[in-house]
Amino acid sequence: MQSLSEIRIAGFGGQGVILAAMVVGKAGAIHQGGYATMTQSFGPEARGGSSSAQVILSNEPILYPYVTQPDVLVVMSQEAYTRFTPELKHGGTLIIEQDLVRLGQVPAGVRVFGVPATRLAEELGRKVVLNIVMVGFFGAVTRLLDPDALRKAVADSVPPALQKLNLQAFDKGFEYGTLRISQSGESGDAESIIPTLESVP
Amino acid sequence: MHADPKGVLTGVHFLDGDHACCEGTLAAGARFSAGYPITPSTEVVERFASRIPTVGGIFIQMEDELAASIAIQGAVWGGAKAFTVTSGPGYSLMMEHIGYAAMTETPCVFVNVQRGGPSTGLPTLPAQADMMQARWGSHGDYGIVALCPSSPQECFDLTIEAFNLSEEFRVPVMMMLDECVGHMTEKVVIPKAEEIEITPRRFTKEPPEKFHVYEPKENQVPEMVQAGAGYRFHITGLTHDERGYPNMNIDAQDRLVRRLQDKLKPLANGRGLCETENLEDAEVVVVSYGITARVAQRALQLARRRGIRAGKFRLITAWPFPLERIRELAGRVKAFVVPELNLGQMVYEVERAAAGQAAVLSVTHAGGGVHDPEAILNAIVEAARL
Known part of the structure; x- marks a missing residue:
């Protein structure tokens, strides 16, 4: 029986949306030995435009390569949140960059997890690794992929000189996600998981 | 090699x-x-x-x-x-x-x-x-x-x-x-x-004095030489004879241009690549290629779930078009459904091959995205009702 997960990652061009999707796909297809298809859409701009990538993970070959109703939506911009949240599957998981996305009405039955990925990346000295922080957080809260497979995929998707930094970013996101899960008792309802903007230290 | x-x-x-x-x-x-x-x-x-x-x-x-x-x-x-x-x-x-x-x-x-x-x-x-x-x-x-x-x-x-x-x-x-x-x-x-099998270049073994650059050899294909290897040869876009020299004669034109098409006949007749599924019992066959073949696959699954005997013919070699295989299928199926990301191109070849023996339904898309699998499914359902 085919078990299939649809993931959409979206944000601004320049946030590393495509690389984040690449890491997730590579973890599934190569390091975990399953199947993954990654597709992307972007505007003609190199930076600043909207950027979105889709990953399908499966235990069998994937025929139809597009996401129709994501099980997991990762958004790093308000625009992406507004555009893609309505298509999220009932019972799906919404992951937001909580400093960049203000939650509106969340569809019923959706689990929401927030992470200040940009700030966590800044703590490591480089804002650009926010995408890998997101991947770590994604790995912890969804448990769709083996954390080791994801970590290996991070390591072989970035230039050697930046490997250490990116692995730190992954670990930071992963730890933050693990903490959030334990705090929420895996109940995953929006109020308990997302700190309000005022409460963020 | x-x-x-x-x-x-x-x-x-x-x-x-x-x-x-x-x-x-x-x-x-x-x-x-x-x-x-x-x-x-x-x-x-x-x-x-x-x-x-x-x-x-x-x-x-x-x-x-x-x-x-x-x-x-x-x-x-x-x-x-x-x-x-x-x-x-x-x-x-x-x-x-x-x-x-x-x-x-x-x-x-x-x-x-x-x-x-x-x-x-x-x-x-x-x-x-x-x-x-x-x-x-x-x-x-x-x-x-x-x-x-x-x-x-x-x-x-x-x-x-x-x-x-x-x-x-x-x-x-x-x-x-x-x-x-x-x-x-x-x-x-x-x-x-x-x-990995590699087809080497068809370099000639003829000595320079016997070599003609456009003399048809095995399967009507001439042999090549490499510039600088000691052979004198001439190539031109003008109609040419076996020696490669321009020849404005009707016979030279006929010989050359027919050969340019005929040498590909082995590919048209059987060696063309395709992927087929469920053709044995098919009443409707979806002919598609590239990304559209994967989108059509979802429509095919939905159609078979509804009990429609739908088969798949994915063109891998689009040209030369597999005319004979489609013609043979046309003799035993009701209809072909041809989705493509254009307003109808390869569908003309399917129609030509079917030659009226089976209906041909085109599922067009002007491009910019892929088909909704439902659109292809609807065409399969319509074709099955014919």
Whole structure:
């Protein structure tokens, strides 16, 4: 029986949306030995435009390569949140960059997890690794992929000189996600998981 | 002959179709490319330009597509395997030299990652609307081969096949990707060099005094020489005789132009690549290619769940078109459904092959996205009711 997960990652061009999707796909297809298809859409701009990538993970070959109703939506911009949240599957998981996305009405039955990925990346000295922080957080809260497979995929998707930094970013996101899960008792309802903007230290 | 290990990136990779196509060119032995990069094909030559210094070869960014498409032919006559890469607007500009490659029987590969047209159209979005242009875009009568991959793995595998066919038949071969397949990332397995079969160039064994550059040899294909190897030869886009010299005689024209088409008959009759499923009991057959074949697959699954006996015929070799196989099917099915990302191109070939024996339903799409599988399903349902 085919078990299939649809993931959409979206944000601004320049946030590393495509690389984040690449890491997730590579973890599934190569390091975990399953199947993954990654597709992307972007505007003609190199930076600043909207950027979105889709990953399908499966235990069998994937025929139809597009996401129709994501099980997991990762958004790093308000625009992406507004555009893609309505298509999220009932019972799906919404992951937001909580400093960049203000939650509106969340569809019923959706689990929401927030992470200040940009700030966590800044703590490591480089804002650009926010995408890998997101991947770590994604790995912890969804448990769709083996954390080791994801970590290996991070390591072989970035230039050697930046490997250490990116692995730190992954670990930071992963730890933050693990903490959030334990705090929420895996109940995953929006109020308990997302700190309000005022409460963020 | 096996692939040169220098160009083969053996291993399991997570690559998009464009990058996989580039690895295919290197594995096939291409050591020269000239290009005028254009979205959505840029990644093919971008990767080639960065890989080729370590493999040993040349990439030149030319002033335009006309220059790129003729520079590769110079490289071929100099002894290299060569290709160029483009998308719609650039493909239009290359038509003149595709005709030249056909007329001079220069083995080379043209990669076209199709985007929405006409003209500048939709630079970053898919279409499959250059299929007729691939076959008929240059003036005059000639033959070409066109292959349509549906996945990054096939972008790799079929690019090697494209080079091999170009050497065997001495024709320009078109790799007809679409933006979806070009920019889709999946697992790509690149085998060891000794597991990759490479068709060598048909170099002559005749001594220079007996050699005629366009004398038809085995399977009507002439043999080649490499410039500088001590042979005197002349090649021209003008109608020519066996010695390669211009000949404006009606008989010379007839002999040459018929041969340019006829030499591809083995490919049209049985050697063309396709993927079929459930044809044994099919009442409706979906004929598709490239990304659309994968979208159609979902429609096929839904149709069979509803009890419709629907079969699949995926064109991998689009040109020469598998006329006889479709004609044979037409004698025993109710209808063909032909979805494609254009307003109807390969459907004309299906109609021609069916010749009234079976109905043919076209499912069109102007490009910029892929079909809604429901639209294809509806056509299958309609076809089954006929």
